[in-house]
Structure formats: C-alpha cells, structure tokens
Amino acid sequence: MLDITLNKIKDSIPFSGAKSLVMTLPLKESSKRVRVLTSIILILFLMLFLPWTQNIRSKGYVTALKPEMRPQTIHSVIAGRIEKWYVQEGSFVAKGDTILQISEIKDEYFDSLLLPRTQRQVDVKTLSAQSYQEKVVQLQNQIGALERNRELKLQQAQNKLNMAELDVMSDSIYLEQAKVDFKVGQDRLKRAEQLYEEGLRSLLDLETRRLKFQEVQAKIIAAENKLLSSKNKRITALIDLDAIENEFIDKIAKARSEMYTAMSAQFDTEASVTKLENQYSNYEQRTGFRYILAPQNGYLARAVQVGIGETIKEGDAILNIVPADADLAVEMFVAPVDLPLISVGNRVRFIFDGWPAIVFSGWPQISNGTFGGVVVAIDQYAGPNNQYRVLVVEDPEEDAWPDLLRIGSGADGIALLNDVPVWYEIWRQLNGFPADYYTQEEKDAIAKDSKK
Known part of the structure; x- marks a missing residue:
C-alpha cells in the first residue's frame, strides 16, 4: 500500500547527499524568471520606439548610364x-x-576597277555638260547679235518709211499746186476764148494759152502719178519693216529653241553627272564597309x-x-503602387551578386556589404512587366562600387524611404497601409537639423 501523505520526503530524508536530486529542486527560480521576462519585455518595448527606415525591395541588374555605352x-x-x-x-x-x-558576293560589285571606271564616266559626262553649257553661251551670244542687228535693220526700214511718208507729203503738196495751176489755166483759157470771140485777142494768143493749158494738164497728171508712186514706196517700206521684224523674230525664236534644247541636254547631262557621282560615292562607301x-x-x-x-x-x-570605361548604373523595377514613393534624388542601397552582405533593411546604418546609389531617372511608362524602370547611379557620398562589377550583374536594391518608429512600421504592416510619402528635400532638411 502506497504511503501517500502531505508530508514532504525532503523533511524526513535529507537530499544533501543526492546531487542530482538537488538540481531538480526549485531554489527560488520563479523570481529569476520573472526578472528575465520583465527585462525582455522592457527591451522589446523600448525597441518599438527605435527609428525604422521604410524601404522598397526591388531586383535589378547593372547596366551603363549612357545608352551608347551599353553592350x-x-x-x-x-x-x-x-x-x-x-x-x-x-x-x-x-x-x-x-x-x-x-x-x-553581288556580281555588280565584282569589278576590281569599279571605282576608276565610274570616275571615268563622271569625267566624260562632266565634259559633255560643259560642252552643252558652251553651246548655250554661244547661242546666247548669237541671240544678242540678232537682236542688235534687228534693231539696226528696223531703224533702217523705219527711216525708209519716214522718207516715203515725206515723199507722199511732198507729192501731195505738188499735186495740190498742180490742181491750182490747172484751175488757173482753165480760167485763163476761158477768158482767152471769150476775148477771142469778142475780137480783143488774136488767134495766136488763144493758141498760146491752149498750149500752156495742156502743159498744166500734163503737170497735174505727172503730180498724180508721182503721188501714187510715193504711196507705193511707203507701202513697200511698211512691208519691208514687217518683213524684217518677222524675219528676225523667226531667227531669234529658232536660236532660242536651239538654246533651250542645249540647256535641256545640259541639265540632263548634269543630272546624269550627279547620279554618277552619287553612284561613285556609294561605291566608295561600300568599299569601306x-x-x-x-x-x-x-x-x-x-x-x-x-x-x-x-x-x-x-x-x-x-x-x-x-x-570600356562605361559609367555604371543599376536598372531596378518598381511596382506602380510604389512609384509615387520614388523620386529623382532618392537614396538606394544595393546588394550586388558576388559581394556578400549582412543586411538590416530597416537599419541601413548597421548593414554591412551594401553600396549606395542615387536615383537619376524614372521611366514615364510601365514596361512589358507592368513595372516602372528606375535608373540609379553610384552615390558620390558613399563608398565606390566594386571595380570588378560588370554590366549584367544582378543587384538587389533597397530604396530608402521615411524614418518612422518600429511600432508604427509594425502597425502599418499589420493594416496593409503603404509606406509614408516624402520628398528628398524634406529628409535632407531633417538630417541637417539633427546634425545641428
């Protein structure tokens, strides 16, 4: 039968001789545990008020800053x-x-003397164009000579016309004079016949007067013939004037037609020269390629x-x-929800592939093996992966990036945002709120005030 009682065994049997049994006894351990637990809780509580740097993690790779320096x-x-x-x-x-x-590999470029022969064609076409140009100059000189000759011929014909018109005027006056003389002679003849019938004049005087009247009739007929001849000369002068004008118009038009034909041939030849020169230049450039x-x-x-x-x-x-010697940068990609939190000038920490690092994303000051960067460009549109590309360069105020870093290496970026207490960050994460938005100017101002 078991001896179950309220009496303690240690009161009846001493445990000092049993070392293992002594170690199992609670020698005031409860108070020590309370103190330890209280200390841990106090430390955790104090840690809630430590500053925590909000951040955005993003993957990227090393590239060149300038497009022309990229692979x-x-x-x-x-x-x-x-x-x-x-x-x-x-x-x-x-x-x-x-x-x-x-x-x-194309047959039209197999000729080893392609360039000299093409140059020869250019030279020949150039000489042909110069020949046409000289022909144009000569035709222009010929047209000028014809125009000067036309002016002289027209002046000569005009002078003849003027002389013919003066002759017409002179003969007209002579005819009028002859008409007056005819009228006077006719009157004198009538008076002479009347006086003869009255017996006051002799027959000899009457016949003399009749002879003079016939002379007057002959003069008026001669004056009319001379006037008609002068008018014919004037008409002939007019015809000659028109003939000279038409003749020179035809000659000048023919010369101009030949000149324009030569000019057209010159322009065609010059176009061929330009085409051949272009072809020669293309051949020459192709030879360099x-x-x-x-x-x-x-x-x-x-x-x-x-x-x-x-x-x-x-x-x-x-x-x-x-x-070689490219200015390195990192292309990192951020989701659209995080884009408003990133702006040009923001600080970024990087973990490069191949360089070990100990990272505390919320306390970048105590991180080891990370490298600093500064945002210099943000794309204005989302890429095929529905993320925005952010270009980050080396931070001049931080340690230099590794010399052995190569284009294409992977980089894990940590974009540093606002500094908040740990309890706030825990509360934000539990509620799913986004990180606080801030501007780099505000953060720089806060850092400057803290240094003061």
Missing part, C-alpha cells in the same frame, strides 16, 4: 562573305580598329558569325561588343 551588336551594312578575322573574343579594341574583312571597324573602345564579347567563307546578309549581327 551592343555590330551589324554588317552590306552583304558579303567573311574573309579574315583580325581579333578574337575577349580582345580589347580601340575605336576604328579592324575587326574582320568581308568580300562582295568591306572592313568591319570597332565603333568605340571596348571588349569583344561573342562572335555571332564565325566561319571563314560564311556569307552574311545586310543587317546581320556579326559580334557583340561591350564598351
């Missing part, structure tokens, strides 16, 4: 066949160094076309080049 692909401008490589992958090339040589040159200083990363004798088309990728 690029060298393409072939012309179609051809690879003849010789002058470099190998991983080699450093300076701007203008020859990378490889290609040859033509047979050698693929390095566009800038850099390292050859990977050759796309490799085989000797391998043909390539226009615009085909040949090899990749990574520019």
Whole structure:
C-alpha cells in the first residue's frame, strides 16, 4: 500500500547527499524568471520606439548610364562573305580598329576597277555638260547679235518709211499746186476764148494759152502719178519693216529653241553627272564597309558569325561588343503602387551578386556589404512587366562600387524611404497601409537639423 501523505520526503530524508536530486529542486527560480521576462519585455518595448527606415525591395541588374555605352551588336551594312578575322573574343579594341574583312558576293560589285571606271564616266559626262553649257553661251551670244542687228535693220526700214511718208507729203503738196495751176489755166483759157470771140485777142494768143493749158494738164497728171508712186514706196517700206521684224523674230525664236534644247541636254547631262557621282560615292562607301571597324573602345564579347567563307546578309549581327570605361548604373523595377514613393534624388542601397552582405533593411546604418546609389531617372511608362524602370547611379557620398562589377550583374536594391518608429512600421504592416510619402528635400532638411 502506497504511503501517500502531505508530508514532504525532503523533511524526513535529507537530499544533501543526492546531487542530482538537488538540481531538480526549485531554489527560488520563479523570481529569476520573472526578472528575465520583465527585462525582455522592457527591451522589446523600448525597441518599438527605435527609428525604422521604410524601404522598397526591388531586383535589378547593372547596366551603363549612357545608352551608347551599353553592350551592343555590330551589324554588317552590306552583304558579303567573311574573309579574315583580325581579333578574337575577349580582345580589347580601340575605336576604328579592324575587326574582320568581308568580300562582295553581288556580281555588280565584282569589278576590281569599279571605282576608276565610274570616275571615268563622271569625267566624260562632266565634259559633255560643259560642252552643252558652251553651246548655250554661244547661242546666247548669237541671240544678242540678232537682236542688235534687228534693231539696226528696223531703224533702217523705219527711216525708209519716214522718207516715203515725206515723199507722199511732198507729192501731195505738188499735186495740190498742180490742181491750182490747172484751175488757173482753165480760167485763163476761158477768158482767152471769150476775148477771142469778142475780137480783143488774136488767134495766136488763144493758141498760146491752149498750149500752156495742156502743159498744166500734163503737170497735174505727172503730180498724180508721182503721188501714187510715193504711196507705193511707203507701202513697200511698211512691208519691208514687217518683213524684217518677222524675219528676225523667226531667227531669234529658232536660236532660242536651239538654246533651250542645249540647256535641256545640259541639265540632263548634269543630272546624269550627279547620279554618277552619287553612284561613285556609294561605291566608295561600300568599299569601306568591306572592313568591319570597332565603333568605340571596348571588349569583344561573342562572335555571332564565325566561319571563314560564311556569307552574311545586310543587317546581320556579326559580334557583340561591350564598351570600356562605361559609367555604371543599376536598372531596378518598381511596382506602380510604389512609384509615387520614388523620386529623382532618392537614396538606394544595393546588394550586388558576388559581394556578400549582412543586411538590416530597416537599419541601413548597421548593414554591412551594401553600396549606395542615387536615383537619376524614372521611366514615364510601365514596361512589358507592368513595372516602372528606375535608373540609379553610384552615390558620390558613399563608398565606390566594386571595380570588378560588370554590366549584367544582378543587384538587389533597397530604396530608402521615411524614418518612422518600429511600432508604427509594425502597425502599418499589420493594416496593409503603404509606406509614408516624402520628398528628398524634406529628409535632407531633417538630417541637417539633427546634425545641428
């Protein structure tokens, strides 16, 4: 039968000899536990009032700040066949160094004397254009001579016309005088006949008067004939004047037609010269494209076309080049909900792949192995992944980024936002509220005041 009682065994049997049993006894452990628990609670409570830096975590990769310094692909401008490589992958090339040589594969460029023969065509066409130009000048001189000759001929014909008109006027006056003389002679004859009938004049006087009257009649007829002849001369002068004008108009028009024909041929020849010069320039440029040159200083990363004798088309990728001495930056992507919290000038901490780090995102001051950056650009539109690209460069006030950092390396970005108490951050996270929005100017002002 068990001896179950309220009496303690330790009161009847001493435990001092049993060391293991002594260790199981609660020697005032409850008070010690209370003190420890109270201390932990107090420490946790005090930690609630520690400053916590709100942040946004985002993945990104290292790139170059300037677009022209980012990795690029060298393409072939012309179609051809690879003849010789002058470099190998991983080699450093300076701007203008020859990378490889290609040859033509199109039959219209096979001629080894293509450039001299094209230049010969240009020279011949140029001489032809000069010949037409000289012909135009000569025709212009001929037209000028015809115009001067026309002026002289017209003046001569005009003078003849003026002389004919003066003759007409003179003969008209002479005819009027003859008419007056005819009238006077007729009156005298009548008086002479009357006086003869009256017996006051002799027959001899009457016959004399009749003879003089016949002379007057002859003079008036001669005056009329002379006037008609003068009028005919005036008409002839008018006809000659019109004939001269028409003759020179025809000659000048013919000369101008030949001049315009020569000018048209000159312009056509000059157009052909321009076309040939353009063709020659294209041939010359194409000859330079047979050698693929390095566009800038850099390292050859990977050759796309490799085989000797391998043909390539226009615009085909040949090899990749990574520019040297590029200003590095980090492309990180943020969700649209976090975009209002990011602005140019914000501070960012990075953890680069290959560089170990101990990170306390809320206390960046005690983090180790992270590198600082500053936001310099934010895209104005979301990318295919529905996130906004943010470009971050090295912070000049922080430690320099590693020298061995290469373009394409991964980067884990921590965008630093507002400083808040720990209890506020816990309360915000539990309620799902967004981080506090702030401006970099406000944070800089707060930091300046704290330093004072």
